[in-house]
Amino acid sequence: MKRHMLLFAMAGTAIVLSSPALAQQRDPGQLLVRADANGDGRVTREEYTASKARLFDRLDRNSDGVLDQSDGGRGGLLRRRSGDKLRQLIDAIDEDGDGRVERNEFVYGRALVFDLADTDRNGVVDREEMAEFRRLAEERRRQR
Structure with a gap:
């Protein structure tokens, strides 16, 4: 159980850091839901990778192929409050x-x-x- 909690903490951190919109939802399962491109309720690794590519394209505000300080701006990845989170993401x-x-x-x-x-x-x-992933993530969120 401790291993699962550590892994969920790591995953949650990665999610929170990778997208402010997802951080507000506090539901790491949303990454999976959004990755289900054909809506069949199953997410393949290929669908997940394609979803990560779309997320990167949204976060890379200046379209230079890199997430860094230049992708800041209003509502962007790099708001002053999230500077430490950005460093952790990187x-x-x-x-x-x-x-x-x-x-x-x-x-x-x-x-x-x-x-x-x-x-x-x-x-x-x-x-x-x-469903199990989302249940455990919600349980983890409540323990904070």
Whole structure:
């Protein structure tokens, strides 16, 4: 149980840091729901990766292929209040250590939410796995 809580904390942190809109919802399961492109109630790894690509494109406000300070602005990723969160995001996702999050790092890097939800490791998050993931995430949120 402690391992699950640690993993949910890590996933929650990654989600909160990756999108202010998702942070307000405080429902990491929304990443999965939004990734279900064909609406069949199942999310494949491919759908999830495509969803991450769309999210990156929204966050990359200046369309330079990198998330950094230049993507700030009203309602953007980098509001003054979230500076520490940005640093944590970069530290968590910046695989090459250059202090920036490039598109490939964001889209094809760690998929904490998907990996946590795909409990049977078959590359698909089905309705039952999604419901359990959301239940555990809500439980984690309440414990804060």
